[in-house]
Amino acid sequence: MTPMLGMPSILPLAVNGLVLEREGRRLLDDVSFTLPRGGVTALIGPNGAGKSLTLRLCHGLIRPEGGSVGWNVGDGRIAGRLRHAMVFQRPVMLRRSVRANLLHALEALSFDRPANRADVALARFGLSDLAARPARLLSGGEQQRLAIARAWALEPELLMLDEPSAHLDPGATRQIEQIISALAAEGMTILMTTHDLGQVRRLAARVLFLHAGRLREDAPVDRFFQAPVSPEARAFLAGDLLW
């Protein structure tokens, strides 16, 4: 899980001048930041700012028109295996049991002893009792937990989460936040988007604030909330609508 000393790491991640265009519109414009090892970084901003797109670009699901996503080692892989994982806003649940969802991911990445690893992940995230249930019959909170367990089982150094508690009730949200804190405490690097400013304060050490496809702020969480530099961030925190 936690990379041992001396083991190569894909981090820091260097995002440099990302440009993304769709149908003539510039959705991301010159987005640059560096993500070192460890900690929770929150990617925030109003709807349509480009938060999810930034995660997808980092994960390699889409290609930018300009700029680059640079990993410390190779292309984000070590020994041929992707070392960063992503949990989507709406968890993708295969039409199989909870356990089979874990097995599928482990086997796709050719992990040895997948059954063993699946059981460890089930136990780690309190899903053992649900192992045989069809995954799509789980509650929203349970599905999100399974999605995180599935990503965790792939032993990523960097876990990207796209609004992990967007559709969850307060109880499930608290569970997910506890999980994220625990993973960060174990040394996993977290990059997450969220709309919940309270969640940012509770979880993150660093804030990346995106507005209209541009990175307006990159600050430690305390400074971001106390003394935002950009007028957009000030307006966002004040709850003024931004377009």
Place this chain on the structure above:
Amino acid sequence: MQKLLFDVKVSHYIVSMDALGAMQAAIGLVVTFDPQFLQIVGLSLRVTLTAVLLAALIGLPLGAWLALSRFRGRAALIVLINGLMGLPPVVAGLFVFLLLSRSGPLGPLGLLFTPTAMVIAQTVLVLPIVIALTRGTLEELWQEYREHLTSLGLSGWRAVPTLLWDGRFALATGLLAGFGRASAEVGAVLIVGGNIANYTRTMTTTIALETSKGDLPLALGLGLVLMALTLAINAAGYAASRVGARFAG
């Protein structure tokens, strides 16, 4: 005119009297496992099951390819295949007849009027159903799963096993529909099989022949088996969709 109506009534009366006796004789054929009767049922099932198996072997990969690929003319191809689902069996039979007839491209194989010819004709009938259903099912699943599977490095053909497995219940229903279509059709097997006694005579062609000859017991007995088969197929399809709905959430 008066006389004609009277005749029609009388003949109806006679047929319905016959029908009662015929029904008894038909049930007799079914419960006593009459050898000729069993031979016909056996051949029908063998031909249709083989055709469905072949259609699945060809149609599942083709449907998967069609679901995941993008090329010019794809939409036209999809419309064509959807249209072929309604291909009249006699036309499919005619098409295969022309292929297999002595002067046709596959004539030298000497397959016309054999069970193999019937399998080919029924495969042609079932194939569009399998391709269209696989295409539709997998395309929908791919929309939903695309990002997750790509994230796991499963894109293109590497995604196909996952998609086929997760579409298993819908695909099973499609194969059952294909089986239903093939086992009920008469036109295609009649044209390419020739309805030769003890060789290419299936349930449907026997019913057509024996009814026109007036030998109702055999026709009715086979009709009962066909109806039971249809019921069984529908029950299986219903069960598959119920179990599928459970997994689909």
